[in-house]
Amino acid sequence: MQRKPESARSHRTRTAVAALTAVVVLPLGALAGCDSSDSGGKRAQAHRNGPSAPAPTWDRSPRSVAAVGDSITRGFDACSVLADCPKVSWATGSDAQVHSLVSRLGVKKSWNDARTGARMADVPAQIGAAAAHRPQLVTIMAGANDACRDSVSHMTPVDEFRTSFETALKRLATALPKSEVYVSSVPDLKRLWSQGRGNPLGKQIWKLGICSSMLRDADAMNPAAVKRRDAVRERVVAYNAVLKDVCASDEHCRYDGGEVFGFRFTGAQLSPWDWFHPGKDGQERLAEIAYRNVTAARPPA
Template sequence: MRESRRSWSRSRAHGRRSRLGVAALTAAVLAGGSALTGCDVLGPASDATKRASPSPRPTPVWNRSPASVAAVGDSITRGFDACVVLADCPEVSWSTGTDSEVRSLALRLLGAPAVTEHSWNLAVSGARMSDLPGQMIQAARRGPELVTVMVGANDACQDSAKQMTPVADFRTSFELSMRRLRAGAPRAQVYVSSVPDLKRLWSTGRGNPLGRQIWKLGICATMLGNSQDMSKRAQSRRALVYDRVVAYNGVLKDVCAKDRRCRYDGGAVFDYRFTGAQLSHWDWFHPSKNGQGRLAEIAYRNVTAARPPS
């Protein structure tokens, strides 16, 4: 009898210990769970915590208020024939000029005190796209926050249509130009102006007797040569130049679109309808001071816009 009581006591104690063990194990699973599943439990909770935490706001890629400007390009950016005959006049440049009437892009962005210290005009009259890589290297050395580009008219303005820069070469040079800039100034923004519509300039200036005489000296012969000739051959030549400029602008747009810090003007300069008042009265081809001011307006509107031109 006593042995039976002892056996029953041991059995009861063992059952109590078993129940306590199961209860403890169950409590562990319900309370923590990690003892059994490890990172499987902590992982989702950690991810949820991360999702709940606010992420920092990304820095905008395009700065609408750059503090310095470098200009590259050709005679248009140098203000050629805008002040005196056959000479550069960089003070009226649409990009970096200091003239208060023109109110250049740099003057609008930086203000009068800073424009002379924080802008650089590196354009060269007569430059073609093949000259741009070298200008971009010079621009990168200044460390500008914005680089303006206007080049391509001289690639189309040649003595004959056969001498115009091939579109493939134009692309190669522009791509190289962007690489050269990025090598020295990886965070610089680039504003690319379209090439003006040379055929529209011909149509505007051909009505001026003085302009027609000056054009005979050889200015942009592919488009302006024999300006009064309306024969099929002459019109075909002008159409060829027009198409080449359109192709150049396509390259500018395409290459620029591949760089997240580049903004093309959407063809705004190409589409602009220059009047006689906006053309140089010395050659009826380059922009006058008035014309430079209109280019500055277009550039400022596009550089400071919240979204790039379509």
């Protein structure tokens, strides 16, 4: 994207870069999550009872929503540099421009229990906090930080990712057997790299440590760099396969069918402070996808 001289956006960008160089980028890791040996609660038992049990009806107009996940759901870097901005969250935000999921649903009670830097291992604990509100719908968007590590070798193994996600759903099933779950796919991190790398200042910011497994040496196209980025994308694809598979085993869970992963983000949807996280426009796109899937008569294929 070309920068216009003397523009307000250019001034804000220079200010953001100066601020970023004066601080350490927030770590993408987070507190370790809790494990659970629970069998899955009443709704998992109902699912095991087989086809004789009546299929539950998906509530397309829940009256309360709790959101869990990572920095995307917290609106990180969408309003100002290195800061959460939950008011623009795709899930629970109040910003009129974003028109979040809860706004589109007309929900009056909502809670945002996501945390910047969280990985899937943190989601079970977040589910515990969300369950205390007794929401009718819980949204989950997590997994980007499992792939966004300092190196490919440090990405969360797929089996560990699965265990954490299964534990999260079991914990919710035990606490709130009738609450529904909407699960977003993990975004295509390689797509975000391909869009953000066109901004010279964005690439300088990436050097400070944002998603190094994907964004390090943004212009390098040698075989090693290409292989590294492909490995990150393949891991995200594997995470999404887990989300789809595990969600399908829970009768109150609805996966987005890979819509967020498949969405073709452009620079217009990225944060002007890091050229990676969704900006307000990106948050609005996520809200549109969520609302369409939550209110659909049938789940995505």
